[in-house]
Amino acid sequence: MKFELPSPPRAVSRVVKAVAGGAALVAIVVVAFLALGGSGGSGIDPVAQAATVSTAAPGYQMHLSMLMTSPAFPTPITATGDGTFDGRTHSASVSIAMNFGNVPQLTRALGSSTLDIREILAGTTIYMKLPPAAVQALPLGGKQWLAINLAKVKGISGVSSLLSNPTSSNPAQFLQYLRAESDSIATVGTEQVGGVMTTHYHVDLNFDRVAGALPAADRPAVSRAIATIEQETHLHRVPADVWVDGHHLVRRIKMAIAVPASTGPGLTENMTIDFVHYGVEPAAAPPPAGQVTDMSGLLG
Secondary structure, eight states: OOOOOOOOOHHHHHHHHHHHHHHHHHOOOOHHHHHHTTOOOOOSSHHHHHHHHHHTSSEEEEEEEEEEEOTTOSSOEEEEEEEEEETTTTEEEEEEEEEOOSOHHHHHHHSSSEEEEEEEEETTEEEEEOOHHHHHHSSSTTOOEEEEEHHHHTTOTTHHHHHTOGGGSOGGGHHHHTTSOOSOEEEEEEEEETTEEEEEEEEEEEGGGTGGGSOGGGHHHHHHHHHHHHHHHOOSEEEEEEEEETTSOEEEEEEEEEEOOSSSOOEEEEEEEEEEEESOOOOOOOOOGGGEEEOHHHHO
16 A cells, blocks of 8 residues: 655645654664664763763663754744663663744644654664654554564665664764764863763764774674665764763753754754763563564565
8 A cells, every 4th residue: 555645845844854854963863872872982182082971871862952943944943852772672762852943834734833843762673652743644543553573674875874873773872983082182171960060072083994993893783883874964073062070971962053954954952962861771561462563564
């Protein structure tokens, strides 16, 4: 059976495409977290060292805030989110709310000016919760969740590259990128983040160095992910500010990124990721089976 949603007006299409491009760099599903875990790599600079220590933690909680602006947008788009990650079971749960502001067409299409994104990784399966408007529009029997088993779709052209791309998974994946030695690093000063005293560094991240900083077994997957990022964003280096505490744990990552577009105006993304807690986190539980449509077979 083939089904299609009504095509949105052209102005809405421009907004949706631009948001997808920006979210591609940030609303970074949990696949890379599963693939990379927290092993390996010793940092040379203090930021790389802190990233290695942080990814070795048994789990962590993070909070995300983001602002996206573009001449293609009638109004800025904001997003906030929270996530928990359990390194022992390689599971994660991420919730992000994107507010599109005053875009009437999107509000009518979504039923709200806010799009709630929910993703769960349990074992090798990613679960994605659909917005109510999509549940009503698609022939899924009212089921709210889609499931994709990574083991089943591995190697399928297009699908596996999308799912292994950390730009469509968890924002905490930037911890892995920090493990590569930066092109340059400067100490800004000391500041408190969430009540914790930290050292503030400014770094120039070089994506081309990331794979070499990781264990050999992880490098092929990371190389593919980095290649996808560079292809989608045309970026090889990204400036970032990083706050590290006295236990060599990353407490905050902040970036302002200008993402060019293949045609038309690009967008600017300002993103802050706070790591609010390190330690054992509860494993993410999958949604009830009666609420899930398994897409793995269809994708094959």
